[in-house]
Amino acid sequence: MTGAARVSPLVERVLRGEVLAMARMISRVEAGADRVEDDLAELHRTGGKALVVGVTGSPGTGKSTLVAAMAAELRARGKTVGIIAVDPTSPYTGGAIMGDRIRMNALSGDDGVFIRSMATRGSLGGLARAAADAVTVLDAAGRDWVMVETVGVGQDEVDIARASHATLVISVPGLGDDVQAIKAGVLEIADIHVVNKADREGARRTAMELKGMLNLAGSRSEDSWKPPVMLTIADRGEGVPDLVGEIERFAAWQRSNGRLEERERDMAAARLRSIVTGILLDHLQHPETAADFDSTVERVRTRRIDPFTGARELIGGVMTR
Amino acid sequence: MTGAARVSPLVERVLRGEVLAMARMISRVEAGADRVEDDLAELHRTGGKALVVGVTGSPGTGKSTLVAAMAAELRARGKTVGIIAVDPTSPYTGGAIMGDRIRMNALSGDDGVFIRSMATRGSLGGLARAAADAVTVLDAAGRDWVMVETVGVGQDEVDIARASHATLVISVPGLGDDVQAIKAGVLEIADIHVVNKADREGARRTAMELKGMLNLAGSRSEDSWKPPVMLTIADRGEGVPDLVGEIERFAAWQRSNGRLEERERDMAAARLRSIVTGILLDHLQHPETAADFDSTVERVRTRRIDPFTGARELIGGVMTR
Numbered sequence: 001m002t003g004a005a006r007v008s009p010l011v012e013r014v015l016r017g018e019v020l021a022m023a024r025m026i027s028r029v030e031a032g033a034d035r036v037e038d039d040l041a042e043l044h045r046t047g048g049k050a051l052v053v054g055v056t057g058s059p060g061t062g063k064s065t066l067v068a069a070m071a072a073e074l075r076a077r078g079k080t081v082g083i084i085a086v087d088p089t090s091p092y093t094g095g096a097i098m099g100d101r102i103r104m105n106a107l108s109g110d111d112g113v114f115i116r117s118m119a120t121r122g123s124l125g126g127l128a129r130a131a132a133d134a135v136t137v138l139d140a141a142g143r144d145w146v147m148v149e150t151v152g153v154g155q156d157e158v159d160i161a162r163a164s165h166a167t168l169v170i171s172v173p174g175l176g177d178d179v180q181a182i183k184a185g186v187l188e189i190a191d192i193h194v195v196n197k198a199d200r201e202g203a204r205r206t207a208m209e210l211k212g213m214l215n216l217a218g219s220r221s222e223d224s225w226k227p228p229v230m231l232t233i234a235d236r237g238e239g240v241p242d243l244v245g246e247i248e249r250f251a252a253w254q255r256s257n258g259r260l261e262e263r264e265r266d267m268a269a270a271r272l273r274s275i276v277t278g279i280l281l282d283h284l285q286h287p288e289t290a291a292d293f294d295s296t297v298e299r300v301r302t303r304r305i306d307p308f309t310g311a312r313e314l315i316g317g318v319m320t321r
Numbered sequence: 322m323t324g325a326a327r328v329s330p331l332v333e334r335v336l337r338g339e340v341l342a343m344a345r346m347i348s349r350v351e352a353g354a355d356r357v358e359d360d361l362a363e364l365h366r367t368g369g370k371a372l373v374v375g376v377t378g379s380p381g382t383g384k385s386t387l388v389a390a391m392a393a394e395l396r397a398r399g400k401t402v403g404i405i406a407v408d409p410t411s412p413y414t415g416g417a418i419m420g421d422r423i424r425m426n427a428l429s430g431d432d433g434v435f436i437r438s439m440a441t442r443g444s445l446g447g448l449a450r451a452a453a454d455a456v457t458v459l460d461a462a463g464r465d466w467v468m469v470e471t472v473g474v475g476q477d478e479v480d481i482a483r484a485s486h487a488t489l490v491i492s493v494p495g496l497g498d499d500v501q502a503i504k505a506g507v508l509e510i511a512d513i514h515v516v517n518k519a520d521r522e523g524a525r526r527t528a529m530e531l532k533g534m535l536n537l538a539g540s541r542s543e544d545s546w547k548p549p550v551m552l553t554i555a556d557r558g559e560g561v562p563d564l565v566g567e568i569e570r571f572a573a574w575q576r577s578n579g580r581l582e583e584r585e586r587d588m589a590a591a592r593l594r595s596i597v598t599g600i601l602l603d604h605l606q607h608p609e610t611a612a613d614f615d616s617t618v619e620r621v622r623t624r625r626i627d628p629f630t631g632a633r634e635l636i637g638g639v640m641t642r
Contacts, residue, residue: 044621265618268619268621272635279636303368306363306365309362
């Protein structure tokens, strides 16, 4: 079905890089519109050129400002940029939360930076799937870099940040321990560490602590990547050119030794798993199967069967249709 | 298979409420041990008596202290308690993070309070499933109350907090806007709001703001539950008896009008969906099907097929075995 479908006019417009078409396609993704998978399949086929960068960190680390500063730097280098903010604390979303939007405003008249925030709080993994689909759209639209910003808490968000060619984990000096602690399990996914707001007291110490942790983790082999710790002051753009350079260096390193392939294989695997899951959950809500689902739910609730037996029955039922 | 299995000795010991058996069973859950689903099926059958309370809120709101204070209050009322902390910032986990552990220590010699922290960062939804399974264990072991504590960020965590008879959302006065903002989408799941650290400046204002929001959301019908806003100072136990009383009032209200059934139906449905998903993902990693999966991943990576077509093929392949 998918392969044979004719390319829709909207897909063609996305492929030409039309900003309005990109926005509309992502809205279709978020809404789970009819035939949107056919469109995405088509877009997937022609994509694969963008450098996808995941950016994550605790609330208050200035991720959005940093992403904006990176976008400005990339524009100065003649690159086009797509930004997907799946961070509910991001200032791009509805009510502006953070103060510093200067840089963002400076970019706002520029079609070379496409920004979209996503906050779908739908079914399990819904947001991760939608974010991956949005990356597919921006990639196919020819954006050179696609940055995905998430708050580094919760498995979903971590998975999203990881589904990238390069993952940045942002820290700041002096953020309360309770907030920093969120990052347990997040730090380890970093290809590049950034200590933002580096003009604050304690920046060097934070950087040293990160380096210390990385050395402790040190059972890496000789040819493995050692995540660097970069210092930035995003709202002044300081350190940002170096950071962009470092990401490019990491991408080149991956390309030179086959790690890029490995990385893209991981990304494809995560994508497949999430779509498989989504298809099955959709099946359960399908009118033809919903009655089975409801009666299984009722039997589980009243403890006539256990949820494991119920789940196996449902899978059998859905799949033999 | 499941139903006919003989009850294992470990299950019997859990059913007798043995603390060590509970701990071991939860370890089996976390490890995905052989036949653990048979055990859980058995435990599910005899469960359904505990009041399950979800507690969520931003980092730094003092959730763990509050949960500990509630446990102490419940013990004073002669109730047994189980606590599952899926909050990576929780002080129960490995490295103690927060200062106030006094109350926790006061409870530590008491078998009537069982505490377990979970921090599995496994596959999609893995943590949610493990937490639900742990609830099944503690419920079957006869705990009167089972409290599940999560940091209120990320869809997974929100789903976990919601899978309960009563969901508490904790706020505090004066926490930075950037952190509070995480809660967009979390506040709405509250059956009961708690403003903790109510001795801090701004507590009344925070409570008023919450009430204001609830009134705005106001298109509730006459017979619907109006989430109250409770003030607590958890580290001194202040407001905690009232809070426990309010949860009991909510549970009684649900019981009196059939909402409890509805709630348990939602819980069973969420549980089934998550198990269905888990079974399918396990299938994909099964030795017999892993080769299919790997080759599909490779074709997606090289863009010979799109991920949607790939996912449909995989589902077909797994299910016809």
